[in-house]
Amino acid sequence: MGSNSERRDAIRKFKEQSIPKGVFAVRCTATRNVWVGSSPNLNATKNRFWFCLRNGDHPDPALQEEWNAQGEAAFEYEILEQLKEDIASLAVSDLLKEKSEQWRRQLDAKPA
Numbered sequence: 001m002g003s004n005s006e007r008r009d010a011i012r013k014f015k016e017q018s019i020p021k022g023v024f025a026v027r028c029t030a031t032r033n034v035w036v037g038s039s040p041n042l043n044a045t046k047n048r049f050w051f052c053l054r055n056g057d058h059p060d061p062a063l064q065e066e067w068n069a070q071g072e073a074a075f076e077y078e079i080l081e082q083l084k085e086d087i088a089s090l091a092v093s094d095l096l097k098e099k100s101e102q103w104r105r106q107l108d109a110k111p112a
Helices: 002-015 042-054 061-070 088-108
Strands: 021-028 034-039 075-082
Touching: 002 021, 021 042, 021 061, 021 088, 034 042, 042 061, 042 075, 075 088
Parallel strands: none
Antiparallel strands: 021 034, 021 075
């Protein structure tokens, strides 16, 4: 176990990490269906999606059905666009919504 100062430094570095915000896609390579969504934490979103899908309790029944039929190997998670860090925190939610709608139209995708 490290010293207290090492632990404090590790905690400080963790807190200083920037959390990527943006728009993502979940793609089924077998059927070519695409779901697009946005998140204030892109890293955690993939983990949450895969956890729900693996456990059979994803809130989107069509996505869950496709996952069950095609299997995990047929799915990909892709970050489509990442917001810049200098965006005001009050604007993030509206901007994420706007960007995800743009990507949905562009990819003819379903909401994730």
